[in-house]
Amino acid sequence: MNSVNDLLKVLVLKKIAENQFNGISKTVGSPNVFGGQVLAQSLNAANRTITNGRVLHSMHSYFLEAGDLALPITYQVDIIRDGGSFSTRRVTANQGDKIIFIIAASFHKNEDGYEHQIKIKDDIKQPEELASWSDMLQQFGDFLPKATKSFLEIPRPIEFKPVDIINPFDKKDLEPHTEVWFKLKGDSSTLDLATKQQILTYISDYNILGVALHPHASKAHWGNTQTASLDHSMWYFRDFDFNDWMLYTLDTPSTSNARGFARGHIFTRDGKLVASVAQEGLMRPLKS
Template identity: 75%
Template sequence: MTSVNDLLDLLVLEKINDTEFNGMSKSVGSPNVFGGQVLAQAINAASRTITNGRILHSMHSYFLEAGNLKLPITYNVSIVRDGGSFSVRRVTAHQNETTIFILSASFHKKESGYNHQMKMKDEMKQPEELLSWTDMYNQFGDFLPKHVKSFLEIERPVEFKPTEIVNPLDRKDLPPFSDVWFKLKGDVSTLDLATKQQILTYISDYNILVSALNPHASKAHWGNTQTASLDHSMWYFRDFDFNDWLLFSMESPNASNARGFARGNIYTRDGELVASVAQEGLMRPKD
């Protein structure tokens, strides 16, 4: 995938009936289906059963089994409730007879109310000052460990620019934080809010466990640690524009029992808080 159009081809599901949809998969470098893809496809399925104009404000999900890249994924939507202000949907994803994922999503009618938000970090490096994953591959690819090089060489519809570049050969523990700018490739001028939320959900599964792995970087890395998303929650606060860079600012309060917990906030360049994310992931040292 090289542009937002390729991503939309993946995320917009084939309709089987009013509450059942089919999706296909594309690899992002893992042998299994990327969690962000399943999240976004499930949100696409749930959103297509909303007929009252309500806006997605939160979702909570669990990854139950690794997805097979070669098999289609069927998403079944249960219409749990359409109340006076909120609509709730439950989505179950299957491959053959196996349930691989479940998600609950809540949609809210547009209302006015109080406003406040957590401030973005001060003096954040701007994306124009930073190298992207593509830049890092082009400049340093011949010197990178094999697992890092193979990850960076994959073409993606999103460009990522971390605010700090960590030398993978310099084994030292790091603070439990990570900040990454991201921007879609291609024309995003016609995207509606529901579509933007689905794409943002897809992107939210990238990078977040980095902050949980950082404090153990002297001994742990992606090549010797089994990682997988276990659960994922997201809250959507405000509309936003994909024409400019967005910042995903992440932190990890805890790692224990072969699991790492991370949370993050997504901001516009001018500091408006768009969404918050929380995830616990498997972080199992390999023998």
Template identity: 65%
Template sequence: MQTSKELVDLLDLTALGENNFSGNSYTIGSPHVFGGQVLAQAVNAAYRTIPENRFINSLHSYFLEAGDLTVPINYHVAEMRNGGSFSTRRVTASQNGKTIFIMAASFHIKEDGFEHQTAIDKSIKQPEELMSWEDMLVQFGDFLPKSTKAFLSIKRPIEFKPVRVPNPMEPKDLPANEDVWFRLKGDHKDLDIRTKQEILTYISDYNVLNAAFNSNASAHNFGNTQTASLDHSMWFFREFDFNDWMLFSAESPNAFGARGLAKGNIFTRDGKLVASFAQEGLMRPKK
């Protein structure tokens, strides 16, 4: 999977009737289904039951079981409420009769109101100054740990450029934050806002737990720690296009008891706040 079209096709579920849908999976380098894929497919399922004049404003979800890459995922949508301004849906994802994921999502008509937003960090390095994951693989591939090299070798429809690149050969503790520029590959001029929100949901599960790792990066990493997304929430604010780089900016206020919390914002390059997110993940040191 290397282009935005392939990603859109992955997220576009097959209708089975009576608010039931089915989707397949694509690996991002993990032995299990990528959480962002399940999130985005669940949003696709919910949108299929929503009037055209309503758009997602928030989602709250829990990952209950690891997904099997070889088995289709079934999604059932329960229509919880259709009010004058908001609609609410509950989505349940299952494999082989077992529930692996649940999500509640809210959809809102467009309304006018007062406005403010947090500001983007204008001092942050721009993407033209940074290396992408593909650049790192080419330049440092022979020196990277095997697991890191394998992860970077996976073909993806998104290009990522982290603002800070730690040296895997000399790990050290870092501030508890993570800033990553990202850009969608391929032709994406004709995407509607619903599809763009599904793609943004997919991307939001990348990089997020890095912020929770960084304060203990001298001793702990994805290789010696058992990790999994436990829950994921998003809030959607403003419309946007994928015609330029966007910034994923996360910070971690806490890691304790084998769990790490990260939260943050997604901006357009010109500083428009598009969405916010929060996730708690399992971070259990391997013995």
């Protein structure tokens, strides 16, 4: 996938029955279905059953089984409630007779109320000062670990620019936070809010679990740690567009019991807080 149009061909599902949809998968470099893809596809399914103009404001999900890239995914939407202000949907993702994922999503009518938000960092490096994943592959590809190089070689519809580049050969523990700029490739000017939220959800599963490895980087890395997303929650606050770079700030309050917990906030470049994210993932040290 090289652009937003390629991404939408994956995220927009085919309707096969009432409240039932089928989706295909594209690899992002891992042997299983990317969690962000399943998250976004499930929201596409849920939104297709919303007929009252309400807007997604939160979702909570669990990854139950690894998804098979070769098999279609069927999404079954249950209409739980359409109340006076909120609508709730439950979506189950299946491959064959196996449930691989469940999500609950809530939609809210537009209302006026109080408003505040946390601020974006004042001294954050701007994307024009930074190298992208593509730049890093071009400049350092011959020196990167094989797995890292293979991951960076996968074509993606998003460009990422980490604020700090981590040297994989420098074995030292890192601070429990990081920031990444990202930008969607291609023309996104005609996207409606629901579609933008689905794409943002897809993007939100990139980078987040990695920050939970930072405090243990002197001994832990992707090669000696079994990792998998266990759950993913997201809250959507404000409308936005993808015509400029956006900032994903990430931190990790805790790791314990072979699980890592990470949080994130997504800002527009001018400092508008668009969404917040939380995820817990498996972080199991592999025995040598």
